[in-house]
Amino acid sequence: MTRRSKSSAAWLRRQRRDPYAGRAVSRAYFKLEQLDTRFRLTGPGRAVLELGAAPGGWTQYLGTRCRLVVACDLLPPAVVPAGVRAVVGDARAPAVQRRILATAGASESRPFDVVLSDMAPNMSGNRVRDQAVALELVECTLDLAERWLKPCGRVVVKTFHGAGFEDLLGDMRARFEDVVVAKPGASRRGSREVYATGRYGVE
Numbered sequence: 001m002t003r004r005s006k007s008s009a010a011w012l013r014r015q016r017r018d019p020y021a022g023r024a025v026s027r028a029y030f031k032l033e034q035l036d037t038r039f040r041l042t043g044p045g046r047a048v049l050e051l052g053a054a055p056g057g058w059t060q061y062l063g064t065r066c067r068l069v070v071a072c073d074l075l076p077p078a079v080v081p082a083g084v085r086a087v088v089g090d091a092r093a094p095a096v097q098r099r100i101l102a103t104a105g106a107s108e109s110r111p112f113d114v115v116l117s118d119m120a121p122n123m124s125g126n127r128v129r130d131q132a133v134a135l136e137l138v139e140c141t142l143d144l145a146e147r148w149l150k151p152c153g154r155v156v157v158k159t160f161h162g163a164g165f166e167d168l169l170g171d172m173r174a175r176f177e178d179v180v181v182a183k184p185g186a187s188r189r190g191s192r193e194v195y196a197t198g199r200y201g202v203e
């Protein structure tokens with residue numbers, strides 16, 4: 001058997017064992033559903049900021065469950081469900097952040113009940129550089145959450161085990177309450193991906 005046919009066979013075996021393969025909605029959709037069940041993120045009155053929204057599994061989940069969803073990504077979303085407002089651009093850029101606020105259309109300075117980030121860098125294969133960019137995306141999310149979350153609002157951010165992970169958690173614990181790290185069942189077991197969550201401004 002050639003190396004390529006061996007790896008194809010391994011991929012096929014993984015697919016057959018994977019309960020999330022071939023479903024009508026993406027694996028990402030199930031991850032958010034599982035995080036929502038545990039942390040009660042959505043609700044008909046809630047305004048949610050979603051960072052790293054493309055191709056749109058999370059947006060699809062959020063669209064029917066919240067009052068307002070502002071979905072931001074570098075890439076345009078595949079579909080924009082009713083009730084969702086898309087902002088295309090780099091969430092770290094001040095101009096994009098101003099557009100997010102304008103799109104939320106809020107008169108209040110803290111317009112969001114929940115800030116979610118599934119942002120991940122385009123993996124270059126250089127583990128050190130990829131982890132540094134991933135941490136930068138987390139930092140950006142925590143800054144926006146601190147600025148825009150209503151009191152008791154919740155932030156959920158995708159992060160990866162690796163260099164800087166423990167420091168990041170320490171930083172998050174200093175800035176947010178009830179910090180928890182979760183690995184939803186739909187997240188691939190072998191991946192370093194986890195989600196860290198906390199609440200803003202509760203004593």
Ligand SMILES: C[S@@+](CC[C@H](N)C(=O)[O-])C[C@H]1O[C@@H](n2cnc3c(N)ncnc32)[C@H](O)[C@@H]1O
Nearest residue numbers: 028052055056057058073074090091118119120
């Ligand atoms: C894992 S995908 C998100 C999947 C999405 N949650 C879903 O359910 O389909 C990560 C996304 O983060 C986006 N991203 C990476 N860096 C970003 C940045 N600086 N600003 C906005 N989006 C970013 C990428 O373009 C990519 O679409």
